[in-house]
Amino acid sequence: MVEGLQNRYGIEVKGLSKIFGPNAANLAHLLENGVTKAELNERHGHVLGLKDINISMPAGGIQVIMGLSGSGKSTLIRHINRLVEPTCGQILVGDADVVKMSERELREFRRHKTAMVFQKFALLPHRTVLENTVYGLEIQGVLRATQIKSAMHWLGRVGLTGFEQSYPNQLSGGMQQRVGLARALTNDAPILLMDEAFSALDPLIRVDMQTILLDLQKEIRKTIVFITHDLDEALRLGDRIAILRDGEIIQQGTGQQIVLEPADDYIMSFVRHVNRGRVVQVETIMTPLNPHDAPSGMATAEAGTLLEDAARRMLSSGVDRLAILDAQGQATGALTLQNVMSAMVASDSATLHVHG
Ligand SMILES: Nc1ncnc2c1ncn2[C@@H]1O[C@H](COP(=O)(O)OP(=O)(O)OP(=O)(O)O)[C@@H](O)[C@H]1O
Numbered sequence: 067m068v069e070g071l072q073n074r075y076g077i078e079v080k081g082l083s084k085i086f087g088p089n090a091a092n093l094a095h096l097l098e099n100g101v102t103k104a105e106l107n108e109r110h111g112h113v114l115g116l117k118d119i120n121i122s123m124p125a126g127g128i129q130v131i132m133g134l135s136g137s138g139k140s141t142l143i144r145h146i147n148r149l150v151e152p153t154c155g156q157i158l159v160g161d162a163d164v165v166k167m168s169e170r171e172l173r174e175f176r177r178h179k180t181a182m183v184f185q186k187f188a189l190l191p192h193r194t195v196l197e198n199t200v201y202g203l204e205i206q207g208v209l210r211a212t213q214i215k216s217a218m219h220w221l222g223r224v225g226l227t228g229f230e231q232s233y234p235n236q237l238s239g240g241m242q243q244r245v246g247l248a249r250a251l252t253n254d255a256p257i258l259l260m261d262e263a264f265s266a267l268d269p270l271i272r273v274d275m276q277t278i279l280l281d282l283q284k285e286i287r288k289t290i291v292f293i294t295h296d297l298d299e300a301l302r303l304g305d306r307i308a309i310l311r312d313g314e315i316i317q318q319g320t321g322q323q324i325v326l327e328p329a330d331d332y333i334m335s336f337v338r339h340v341n342r343g344r345v346v347q348v349e350t351i352m353t354p355l356n357p358h359d360a361p362s363g364m365a366t367a368e369a370g371t372l373l374e375d376a377a378r379r380m381l382s383s384g385v386d387r388l389a390i391l392d393a394q395g396q397a398t399g400a401l402t403l404q405n406v407m408s409a410m411v412a413s414d415s416a417t418l419h420v421h422g
């Protein structure tokens with residue numbers, strides 16, 4: 067838990083490529099000439115899993131990886147703890163290169179630095195909730211009393227107090243996934259790898275799990291790599307989002323950047339139906355305020371407030387102008403209810419007018 071507070075484990079993926087097939091090493095040179103997935107498949111009978119991936123995942127942040135089925139999401143996350151061997155590239159975690167680790171170093175790294183949460187929960191059916199939760203610490207050889215104390219703590223934090231002695235098949239899917247999350251947190255690793263962890267859950271339960279994860283993250287500050295097909299989930303969870311297609315990254319940035327400036331038609335088709343009020347922040351559309359213009363008769367909101375919350379604030383205080391305050395409490399800009407509404411309903415053919 068201490069590690070979470072001062073997480074030093076950012077993940078730098080550099081020039082990572084993966085060709086699947088028996089002759090992959092001999093085909094690696096084709097990557098430099100920009101071979102596509104289709105060419106590699108048709109001419110050489112090999113599968114291009116990933117091509118020249120570069121991502122810098124900040125320590126203590128949530129990096130979302132998005133893309134359609136087969137785009138390479140699982141291949142990418144599985145490289146981080148080297149469940150897949152790269153054809154070329156580097157994966158730097160803290161100050162170590164995972165690709166260069168010996169067997170022993172890799173085993174230590176997997177046990178102590180990473181924890182995984184899976185889509186299919188992967189709980190052991192003959193073990194109770196508590197026994198499932200201590201599993202990682204048991205493998206690490208941690209004292210039994212410490213195992214139990216830590217497991218009880220995290221089971222409590224995910225809302226499962228009272229279910230410690232239940233068996234997985236006595237729990238709903240959402241509760242089983244909370245056990246999966248508690249088990250991963252009990253490992254006390256700085257990196258959490260989540261491959262479609264919430265995708266099998268009903269929509270309402272899924273949103274609950276997102277809320278639990280976001281609440282916990284304020285405190286645990288893990289470096290989380292979260293894979294999803296779902297744009298709403300990506301926007302809600304991701305500090306940063308990378309979008310893959312056919313093994314290549316076609317855009318990465320904050321959710322707001324991706325929604326406001328989709329790199330191509332493919333991404334445009336993803337973001338077209340997004341509720342911008344829940345993604346765009348007030349400072350993106352505010353008009354800068356002259357420091358001498360005292361904001362009188364205005365409601366205020368901090369930078370980072372989402373448009374929907376800004377609208378709510380104006381409506382509830384019965385005013386139609388809002389001053390935006392920076393971290394020092396200085397008013398740096400203003401916007402009207404009209405500005406907020408036009409930004410929220412801007413159609414994809416109309417570009418949003420962005421200040422600054
Ligand atoms: N072991 C393997 N051998 C050969 N090809 C593979 C292997 N693993 C993955 N692939 C191929 O690599 C590509 C990326 O697969 P991957 O499983 O990473 O996709 P994904 O984005 O996770 O898809 P999904 O959303 O369906 O989980 C696909 O074309 C897949 O067929």
Ligand SMILES: [Mg+2]
Binds near residue numbers: 139140141
């Ligand atoms: Mg996958």
